[in-house]
Amino acid sequence: MRPIRPGDRGPAVREIRSILARLDLLAPAVGADEFNADTERAVRAFQQSRGLSVDGRVGPETWRALDAARWRLGARTLYHAVPEPLAGEDVRTLQERLLEMGYDVGRADAVYGVRTARAVAQFQREMGLVPDGSCGPHTMNALRRLGRKVVGGRPQWLRESDAIRQAGPTLVGRTVVIDPGHGGADPGVVVPDGPLCWSEADLVHDLASRLEGRLAAAGMRVQLTRGPAPAAPLPDVERAELANALNADVFISLHVDCHTNPAADGVATYHYGTDNGVTSATGERLAGLVQREIVARTGLRDCRTHAKSWELLRLTRMPAVRVEVGYLTSPTDLARLIDPRFRDRVVDAIVAAVQRMYFPIERDVPTGSINVSELRAAAASRVATTAPA
Numbered sequence: 521m522r523p524i525r526p527g528d529r530g531p532a533v534r535e536i537r538s539i540l541a542r543l544d545l546l547a548p549a550v551g552a553d554e555f556n557a558d559t560e561r562a563v564r565a566f567q568q569s570r571g572l573s574v575d576g577r578v579g580p581e582t583w584r585a586l587d588a589a590r591w592r593l594g595a596r597t598l599y600h601a602v603p604e605p606l607a608g609e610d611v612r613t614l615q616e617r618l619l620e621m622g623y624d625v626g627r628a629d630a631v632y633g634v635r636t637a638r639a640v641a642q643f644q645r646e647m648g649l650v651p652d653g654s655c656g657p658h659t660m661n662a663l664r665r666l667g668r669k670v671v672g673g674r675p676q677w678l679r680e681s682d683a684i685r686q687a688g689p690t691l692v693g694r695t696v697v698i699d700p701g702h703g704g705a706d707p708g709v710v711v712p713d714g715p716l717c718w719s720e721a722d723l724v725h726d727l728a729s730r731l732e733g734r735l736a737a738a739g740m741r742v743q744l745t746r747g748p749a750p751a752a753p754l755p756d757v758e759r760a761e762l763a764n765a766l767n768a769d770v771f772i773s774l775h776v777d778c779h780t781n782p783a784a785d786g787v788a789t790y791h792y793g794t795d796n797g798v799t800s801a802t803g804e805r806l807a808g809l810v811q812r813e814i815v816a817r818t819g820l821r822d823c824r825t826h827a828k829s830w831e832l833l834r835l836t837r838m839p840a841v842r843v844e845v846g847y848l849t850s851p852t853d854l855a856r857l858i859d860p861r862f863r864d865r866v867v868d869a870i871v872a873a874v875q876r877m878y879f880p881i882e883r884d885v886p887t888g889s890i891n892v893s894e895l896r897a898a899a900a901s902r903v904a905t906t907a908p909a
């Protein structure tokens with residue numbers, strides 16, 4: 521779908537404007553169906569509030585977020601629908617409410633899946649309601665009566681860290697999904713270089729293959745989301761679904777950034793989180809480790825870590841990060857990125873970060889101190905000692 525953008529007219533623009541007006545981002549104007557400057561401002565404000573890429577256009581991801589934002593909790597009955605589950609802001613509000621009260625809905629991903637239905641049924645049982653797992657008027661009343669009195673921890677983040685702690689510091693046998701961004705007809709950022717041309721899709725696939733080799737050598741099961749030249753571009757939703765289907769322990773998405781200003785450079789790492797402070801604690805920790813190791817080992821400028829609710833980070837059910845390894849549009853970063861030895865240092869940094877995530881916090885080591893070539897020897901000796909005779 522071509523993004524709906526400034527200058528466009530028609531019923532789709534009218535619909536977008538009416539949703540933005542209901543969200544108080546746009547003054548309602550009767551019959552207006554032009555994507556004017558006000559509309560663009562409102563779309564940008566909406567994208568910013570949802571942690572989406574801010575471009576002022578309505579592509580598929582922004583459209584899904586707008587569509588979901590129509591729903592206020594209580595406006596419709598929520599239930600676990602198969603095979604097309606209900607999704608929307610009302611589902612997210614319900615999930616966050618349940619999480620605060622200590623019910624396990626997994627991550628507040630705004631999708632009414634089986635886990636949400638189970639948590640609702642448990643809540644209903646405890647409130648003396650029919651435990652049918654759907655959220656209709658009676659359940660809504662019970663939720664309203666409780667209000668915000670009951671506030672506990674956010675159990676799912678504690679569970680994520682528990683699972684990691686209990687698993688111990690070894691990488692052997694864990695599954696990592698590496699996601700080189702873009703691919704196929706979508707090359708990502710492209711920068712011409714004389715007769716050649718560097719593309720984000722190719723560079724991040726090269727990084728992913730190097731990382732695959734290193735993590736496999738350390739004993740991990742490694743899966744890439746795409747090959748070097750996929751037939752069709754893979755949407756982020758499907759990348760997340762693949763990682764979930766594989767029950768991955770870690771998800772690492774690789775991109776490089778671009779900017780119209782060639783002076784923009786540096787590395788940034790993103791993890792799941794929203795403006796109102798909901799965050800994946802383990803995702804945040806992994807992002808911090810990846811970011812610090814890359815900065816320490818490569819000298820790229822530190823553009824820090826950031827919380828985003830992008831589908832890729834929101835729908836993945838394991839610690840997930842997206843790394844933007846430098847700016848292809850920066851001559852400094854480009855010169856580094858096209859050097860294979862530099863890419864190896866980036867890969868070393870990510871391997872060290874993944875390893876550190878499995879060290880208990882009290883046994884963590886200083887940034888830049890893990891010798892990643894020793895991991896392979898350690899993994900080999902461990903396999904040798906635990907393999908059946």
Ligand SMILES: [Zn+2]
Pocket residue numbers: 701702708709720775776
């Ligand atoms: Zn990209």
